[in-house]
Amino acid sequence: MPSGQPEVIKNPEVVVTSVYSNNATVEMTPWDFRITFAEIIRVEPSEPSGKIFVDDRAKITMSPQHAKALVQILQNNIAQYEKNMGVIPSGPAIGQPVLGAPDSNEGG
Numbered sequence: 001m002p003s004g005q006p007e008v009i010k011n012p013e014v015v016v017t018s019v020y021s022n023n024a025t026v027e028m029t030p031w032d033f034r035i036t037f038a039e040i041i042r043v044e045p046s047e048p049s050g051k052i053f054v055d056d057r058a059k060i061t062m063s064p065q066h067a068k069a070l071v072q073i074l075q076n077n078i079a080q081y082e083k084n085m086g087v088i089p090s091g092p093a094i095g096q097p098v099l100g101a102p103d104s105n106e107g108g
Helices: 064-085
Strands: 023-028 033-044 051-062
Touching (some): 033 064, 051 064
C-alpha cells in the first residue's frame, strides 16, 4: 500500500448486491445528484417514438463534490482501459436510445 494512504476496512456483515445496468439517468438538485441505474428489458419500435421498457436496478444519491470526483475517477479508468484494450466505440447520442434490434438478416 502506498505510504500516506489509509487502510480501508470493509464491514463483512454488509451484503452488497451486484446488478447489471445498460441505462442510467441523472437528476440533480442544488444539494445532490441522483443516479438511477436501470436495465432496458425490451424495446418496441413504433411511430412516432417507440416504447422502451426499463427496470430500475439501483438508485444512488451523492453530493455534487462526490459526483465530480466520480466523473474524474471514471475518466481516468476509461483512459487506462482504452490504453490497454483499445478505443471504446461510441454508443447512441446521449439521451437518444437505440430503438430496435440489429437486423437479424445482416451478417449471416
